[in-house]
Amino acid sequence: MARTDVLIVGAGPSGLVLALWLSKLGVSVRIIDKTEGPGTTSRALVVAAHTLELYRQLDLADAVVARGHEVPAANLWVKGEPVARVPFEAIGRGLSPYAFIDIFPQDEHELLLIERLRAFGVAVERRTELVGFADEGGRVLARLRGERGDETCEAAYVAGCDGARSFVREAIGADFPGGTYRQLFYVADVEASGAALNGELHVGIDSADFLAVFPLAKAGRARLIGTVQDERAERGAALRFDDVSRDVIDGLKIDIEKVNWFSTYHVHHRVTSRFRRGRAFLVGDAAHIHSPVGGQGMNTGIGDAVNLAWKLAAVLAGAGPDALLDSYEVERIAFARRLVATTDRVFTFVNADGRVAEFVRTRVAPIVLPKVVAVEQVRDFLFRTASQIALNYRESPLSVGAAGQVHGGDRLPWAPAEGADNFDTLSTTAWQVHVYGTPSGGLAAWCERHRVPLRAFAWRAEHEAAGFARDAVYLLRPDTYVALADAGGSAEALDRYFGERGLAPTAAP
Ligand SMILES: Cc1cc2nc3c(=O)[nH]c(=O)nc-3n(C[C@H](O)[C@H](O)[C@H](O)COP(=O)(O)OP(=O)(O)OC[C@H]3O[C@@H](n4cnc5c(N)ncnc54)[C@H](O)[C@@H]3O)c2cc1C
Numbered sequence: 001m002a003r004t005d006v007l008i009v010g011a012g013p014s015g016l017v018l019a020l021w022l023s024k025l026g027v028s029v030r031i032i033d034k035t036e037g038p039g040t041t042s043r044a045l046v047v048a049a050h051t052l053e054l055y056r057q058l059d060l061a062d063a064v065v066a067r068g069h070e071v072p073a074a075n076l077w078v079k080g081e082p083v084a085r086v087p088f089e090a091i092g093r094g095l096s097p098y099a100f101i102d103i104f105p106q107d108e109h110e111l112l113l114i115e116r117l118r119a120f121g122v123a124v125e126r127r128t129e130l131v132g133f134a135d136e137g138g139r140v141l142a143r144l145r146g147e148r149g150d151e152t153c154e155a156a157y158v159a160g161c162d163g164a165r166s167f168v169r170e171a172i173g174a175d176f177p178g179g180t181y182r183q184l185f186y187v188a189d190v191e192a193s194g195a196a197l198n199g200e201l202h203v204g205i206d207s208a209d210f211l212a213v214f215p216l217a218k219a220g221r222a223r224l225i226g227t228v229q230d231e232r233a234e235r236g237a238a239l240r241f242d243d244v245s246r247d248v249i250d251g252l253k254i255d256i257e258k259v260n261w262f263s264t265y266h267v268h269h270r271v272t273s274r275f276r277r278g279r280a281f282l283v284g285d286a287a288h289i290h291s292p293v294g295g296q297g298m299n300t301g302i303g304d305a306v307n308l309a310w311k312l313a314a315v316l317a318g319a320g321p322d323a324l325l326d327s328y329e330v331e332r333i334a335f336a337r338r339l340v341a342t343t344d345r346v347f348t349f350v351n352a353d354g355r356v357a358e359f360v361r362t363r364v365a366p367i368v369l370p371k372v373v374a375v376e377q378v379r380d381f382l383f384r385t386a387s388q389i390a391l392n393y394r395e396s397p398l399s400v401g402a403a404g405q406v407h408g409g410d411r412l413p414w415a416p417a418e419g420a421d422n423f424d425t426l427s428t429t430a431w432q433v434h435v436y437g438t439p440s441g442g443l444a445a446w447c448e449r450h451r452v453p454l455r456a457f458a459w460r461a462e463h464e465a466a467g468f469a470r471d472a473v474y475l476l477r478p479d480t481y482v483a484l485a486d487a488g489g490s491a492e493a494l495d496r497y498f499g500e501r502g503l504a505p506t507a508a509p
Helices: 013-024 049-058 061-067 106-118 167-171 230-238 247-251 297-316 323-350 355-373 376-386 441-450 461-466 491-501
Strands: 002-009 029-032 069-071 073-078 081-087 101-103 129-135 140-146 149-160 178-193 201-205 210-215 221-228 255-271 280-282 432-436 454-457 473-476 482-486
Touching: 002 013, 002 297, 013 029, 013 049, 013 106, 013 297, 049 061, 049 297, 061 106, 069 210, 073 355, 081 355, 129 149, 129 167, 149 167, 149 297, 167 280, 201 247, 210 247, 221 247, 255 323, 297 323, 355 376, 432 441, 441 454, 441 491, 473 491, 482 491
Parallel strands: 002 029, 002 149, 073 201, 149 280, 432 454
Antiparallel strands: 069 101, 073 081, 129 140, 140 149, 178 221, 178 255, 201 210, 210 221, 432 473, 473 482
16 A cells, blocks of 8 residues: 555645645645646736745746746726826835836746745656545545546645535535525636736726736736626536626727637635644645635635645654644634625625715726825835735734734734845755844754754844844744744743644754
């Protein structure tokens, strides 16, 4: 019988990132997918700034940025007229090294992840489906169906990265409460020309219709997302691109030469009732789905994968108790619920029916939007939210203390200062300690004894501005979140942190 540490079911972005992280940490994985090959359609386009920050740990960030397309501005068109343009160059400045909107279609993204995974000697096992599993307490026995028949695979854990219709979710008896919006949307990847094909984002609205035009990296290519109105919405899967309303498309003066992909879909908003049962976990769309407003879906699945990976690796290495794995659900379910609630509010507002809603969309928004976005605080808020850098785990049992404005559970603030960028140290996947100022002698000795890198940054005004406290200790988890913030800067606080949780600081692989 084949044996592996972690059986990953599903080779979408969530499963692939989980496989990459675990492989980097030396954990053995099998990653299976029931399809013949990777997806060939663009689906999720935006790679959030925080995903790029996390991708530094996998040495992926530069490749994604190089192959992606940076969107310079967003434009609003109302009834065929361009009414507002919001440039993105000032958005998120100083908050992240990736303060821009990066578009990298999901099909190309998955190919890159597969290529990197191959470098670890791991290949996706295609046409292989999980058809059953039993959690025996000490191990999982999974039944896989492939081209050569059924086989049993023994694994320490199973990760259900198997998408919205997750088999693993059903098997662990988790509910998927939420709902489905009544509107029908279409998505089309097109080759086209016209003013709206200038590499910027364009949103067009008229009385009833809505159209978003996302630029793709290749010139003359774009992704259209629009609404399907009236009785045409009843036709569902039978609908063709030629059937959808041309009003907004013509209004944006888009001349379509070729349609490479067309699909219609209903948008759901659901979060699973549990992310874990025993040795089985849910990751990505298997655990949460919501409207594509803000491009959060794929990024949230990748965030789940990173959160779970280091915990699985620690427990498998005997460096953490089983309870560490419970923190995965605590940390990620809270975020998923907030996200679904927020995207639901925005979606409902954007799609509201009635004359008042139409007046707000077509008359008020064009005037108010550029003024609001011109305010730095508003821009920062929007960037922090959409980029996921504001996501924190302050309520987690793994998060302790506060020093300055930085709390246990926060994403480490970015504070580049003369001679040193504190994010340069974040490419490792191990525990580390940051001190902004002077570390105490006891702290240096503790870090050496436990083989935890100590990164000391000479105190600068930029550190204070970013919210750090001078000489405090910031213990970073392997996923770079702040675990402990201790203003006293003592080694005893580190001992207490690890001791109380039964954790051992594992060294970098
Ligand atoms: C038309 C469309 C447009 C989208 N647009 C956006 C967007 O603009 N922005 C955004 O953020 N997101 C968007 N999404 C959503 C985005 O594609 C998903 O959030 C993302 O793919 C989720 O990744 P995942 O790895 O969790 O799941 P998936 O990508 O769904 O991968 C799950 C994998 O599991 C496999 N699988 C399922 N069951 C089994 C089994 N029993 N055994 C073996 N394999 C199995 C499937 O074959 C699949 O490959 C869009 C999706 C669609 C369909």
